[in-house]
Amino acid sequence: MAHFVLPNSGHNYDPESSKLGMWLFLFTEILLFGGLFIVYFVYRTINSDAFLRASYELNITMGTINTIILITSSMTVAMAITALQKGKEKFAINLLWITLLFAIAFLINKYFEWSIKIEHGIFPGMEHYNGLETGQKLYFFLYYFMTGLHALHIIVGAIFIGFVIKGIQEGNVTADRISLLENSGLYWHLVDLIWIYLFPLFYLIN
Amino acid sequence: MEDHSKEKQHIVSYKENFGTWLGLMLLTALTVAVSVANASLITLTVVTALVIATTKAILVAYYFMHLKFDHKLYRIMLLIITLLFSSFMLLTIVDYLSR
Amino acid sequence: MSESLSTDLNFFQVKKGIISWLFSLDHKRIGLMYLYAIISFFLVGVTLGLLMRLELIAPGETIMKAKTYNQTFTLHGVIMIFLFIIPSIPAIFGNFFLPIMLGTDDVALPKLNLLSWWLYVIGALFALSTLVFGDGPADTGWTFYAPYSVQTNTNVTMSVMAAFILGFSSILTGLNFIVTIHRLRAPGMGWFQMPLFAWSLYATSWIQLLATPIIGITLLMIVAERAFGVGLFDPAIGGDPILYQHLFWIYSHPAVYIMALPAMGIISEIIPTFAKRSIFGYKAIAYSSMAIAFVGYFVWGHHMFTSGMSGSARIIFSVLTFMVAIPTAIKVFNWVATMYKGSIDLQPPMLYAMAFIFQFMIGGLTGLVLAALAADIHLHDTYFVVGHFHYVMFGGTGFAMFGGMHYWFPKIWGRMYNIKIAKFAFALLVLGFNMLYFPMLILGLMGMPRRYYDYLPQFTDLNVLSTVGSWILAIGLITMLVNLINGMRKGAPAGRNPWGSISLEWQTKSPPPLENFDKQPELNEGGPYNYKN
Known part of the structure; x- marks a missing residue:
């Protein structure tokens, strides 16, 4: 009976494989949101005035605050990777907790934004919404759909970061086995990337 | 790679x-x-x-x-995907602009 | 694989029990589970198809009402597209053979592979649940065109969710294969020493990865539409139903290449093995796979020539569509050139490969007829399209898959089926297939519209011919499957390499041991198809 080890076994720990896999997954995410951006641009092309008027309803200040929150949280994740690579587990964990706090702050802010609009009756099926001119309905539907899907990604990303914190505490994620942190970080940055486009397209077009 | x-x-x-x-x-x-x-x-x-x-x-x-610090493969792939998506967008918009 | 595993046992024998299969990380077991599931769904789809043909044996209502017919062809489409043909070759043979052909022991991300399998199962359950719950299966056609898909009372939401989940299964399989091909090739196997099947899977995987998300999000929009009733694709509020078609076909046209490319990969494996010649133009075939994948992204508009797209856009898409024929023709030329002056051995897999070339050519050339703008206006909503599509998908991909089943059968089960019966079944299949679908091309030219349960009396003769063809095809299918099942259970032992092929999967035992190889696989000098004579 032969005993030999394939040098290219699929069962080895291979950070490069998981990173490549993560990037490929991010590509699918880009195209997932990409489909929505196509819808957005097409409808914007044929309803540009209505989109413009509808965007006055959004609060630039709140959008800007959320942008700052996300960019900062991206930095703390990136720094957590640096910290773990340098072997400073404690610091890395703290940075990740800060990231989580930012994620929650983002969601709270989003919650208020949505509820203000819903109080004004701007939601599919509500009175004010039904009275809007045609293109504006599309704008708000896309607004809810895209920011909603984005918020969902924030939640998923936060859960992953939670797992990373646990992993570092238990010693499963270390400077030598950093894949989980790196990949969660990549995912988090992608969420940030998408917001970078959502923000000007919904809040800043007026 | x-x-x-x-x-x-x-x-x-x-x-x-x-x-x-x-x-x-x-x-x-x-x-x-x-x-x-x-x-x-x-x-x-x-x-x-x-x-x-x-x-x-x-x-x-x-x-x-x-x-910036990764293998250039990643940059190439991202570039191709960006171009691909832009072409989707372009071809779709062409339809609407030329109607 | 630090712990030493016995290579005396094959992968069937290592562990027993249904649980050891359902949660196996072994790519071979996952591939086989896909095989059983996919063949089962295929048979369901075939049954639905037979029922439709029976309905069409005479004008007027024969065995079902109009609505039932609409639901039947929708379910036939959803099952055949999402549950059978998209996963078929990559999920079965890709899973089983890609790692072995690359000389490794598993895919790069085995757990993800298991997840894909489970997503497939869940998606399939969603699709089947439409039969039981609510107002019955969707009656929209497999394309779920808005606005009808938003208005109908039938169970569109479930069908759409099924397609969404199955899409993710497909994405993850593609992702896994790309990583595997990048990271796990045997030492010394460069990109151009890879088998062509691996190349075709690589191209396919990129399509799965980048096109599927678009349909995912589009289908989610349909679900949201149905939930909130906004009318996202409704002109009354400034929307546009044609946009749905754009988004749908941005995925679904490349998806045609998800179905066709792996089939071409199988053909590129079978032909050199049975012609005992080195493949003609290895690089041209490899590059043309990538070219088809690439150009295939930009031709989706040819599904929308009659739907109100702008004239300029139509011309652009028509030109692009003609371009995609070039790499396809390169492949066909290379296969034929490989056979030229070879010592051809007409074993069942080779017969299927040759039928593939013939039928795929008919499918491809009728595709060019449809790509021409003026002709398409007449033919678009006729049976010509149905005939064209089935020539490509069934006559092409389906036959390639049967060819693959006969080719790799001795490797998977270590036994051989009855060659004579296999050839007989093949003859029935070719006869039945062409009798079933060729009349459709003529009916289409005569102007018989598709997607109706009824037709004008002057189309009766050809429809009867077509329906009789469907019966012959069914008998052929049953003969083939019974023969294979018998071979699986009591065929003669096949040995390591019954066909005398030189690619890596034939170096190991049949069936392979758990980690694929019982000795270090040796790469063939001068590439995977360097036959000496």
């Missing part, structure tokens, strides 16, 4: 991370300022906003996502 898993991983310093953050902040301030100031020039605002957003995206991808 066969052997570079053994290459030493580049560690991005805190300073670089902070610098990137600073850059992103300035660009955010710029894009908000342009939007508020140029309320009448619709198209220009959109184009500027998209250019600024893309600059920010590149910053995030290069520094936060370590693309």
Whole structure:
């Protein structure tokens, strides 16, 4: 009976494989949101005035605050990777907790934004919404759909970061086995990337 | 991309991370300022906003996502995907603009 | 694989029990589970198809009402597209053979592979649940075109969710294969020493990865539409139903290449083995796979020539569509050139490969007829399209899959089926297939519209011919499957390499041991198809 080890076994720990896999997954995410951006641009092309008027309803200040929150949280994740690579587990964990706090702050802010609009009756099926001119309905539907899907990604990303914190505490994620942190970080940055486009397209077009 | 898993991983310093953050902040301030100031020039605002957003995206991808220090394969793939998506967008919009 | 595993046992024998299969990380077991599931769904789809043909044996209502017919062809489409043909070759043979052909022991991300399998199962359950719950299966056609898909009372939401989940299964399989091909090739196997099947899977995987998300999000929009009733694709509020078609076909046209490319990969394996010649133009075939994948992204508009797209867009898409024929023709030329002056051995897999070339050519050339704008206006909503599509998908991909089943059968089960019966079944299949679908091309030219349960009396003769063809095809299918099942259970032992092939999967035992190889696989000098004579 032969005993030999394939040098290219699929069962080895291979950070490069998981990173490549993560990037490929991010590509699918880009195209997932990409489909929505196509819808957005097409409808914007044929309803540009209505989109413009509808965007006055959004609060630039709140959008800007959320942008700052996300960019900062991206930095703390990136720094957590640096910290773990340098072997400073404690610091890395703290940075990740800060990231989580930012994620929650983002969601709270989003919650208020949505509820203000819903109080004004701007939601599919509500009175004010039904009275809007045609293109504006599309704008708000896309607004809810895209920011909603984005918020969902924030939640998923936060859960992953939670797992990373646990992993570092238990010693499963270390400077030598950093894949989980790196990949969660990549995912988090992608969420940030998408917001970078959502923000000007919904809040800043007026 | 066969052997570079053994290459030493580049560690991005805190300073670089902070610098990137600073850059992103300035660009955010710029894009908000342009939007508020140029309320009448619709198209220009959109184009500027998209250019600024893309600059920010590149910053995030290069520094936060370590693309600058990774194998060039990743940059090529991302470039191809961006072009692919842009062509989807372009071909669809062509239909609407030429109706 | 630090712990030493016995290579005396094959992968069937290592562990027993249904649980050891359902939660196996072994790519071979996952591939086989896909095989059983996919063949089962295929048979369901075939049954639905037979029922439709029976309905069409005479004008007027024969065995079902109009609505039932609409639901039947929708379910036939959804099952055949999402549950059978998209996963078929990559999920079965890709899973089973890609790692072995690359000389490794598993895919790069085995757990993800298991997840894909489970997503497939869940998606399939969603699709089947439409039969039981609510107002019955969707009656929209497999394309779920808005606005009808938003208005109908039938169970569109479930069908759409099924397609969404199955899409993710497909994405994850593609992702896994790309990583595997990048990271796990045997030492010394460069990109151009890879078998062509691996190349075709690589191209396919990129399509799965980048096109599927677009349909995912589009289908989610349909679900949201149905939930909130906004009318996202409704002109009354400034929307546009044609946009739905754009988004749908941005995925679904490349998806045609998800179905066709792996089939071409199988053909590129079978032909050199049975012609005992080195493949003609290895690089041209490899590159043309990538070219088809690439150009295939930009031709989706040819599904929408009659739907109100702008004239300029139509011309652009028509030109692009003609371009995609070029790399396809390169492949066909290379296969034929490989056979030229070879010592051809007409074993069942080779017969299927040759039928593939013939039928795929008919499918491809009728595709060019449809790509021409003027002709398409007349033919678009007729049976010509149905005939064209089935020639490509069934006559092409389906036959390639049967060819693959006969080719790799001795490797998977270590036994051989009855060659004579296999050839007989093949003859029935070719006869039945062409009798079933060729009349459709003529009916289409005569102007018989598709997607109706009824037709004008002057179309009766050809429809009867077509329906009789469907019966012959069914008998052929049953003969083939019974023969294979018998071979699986009591065929003669096949040995390591019954066909005398030189690619890596034939170096190991049949069936392979758990980690694929019982000795270090040796790469063939001068590439995977360097036959000496």
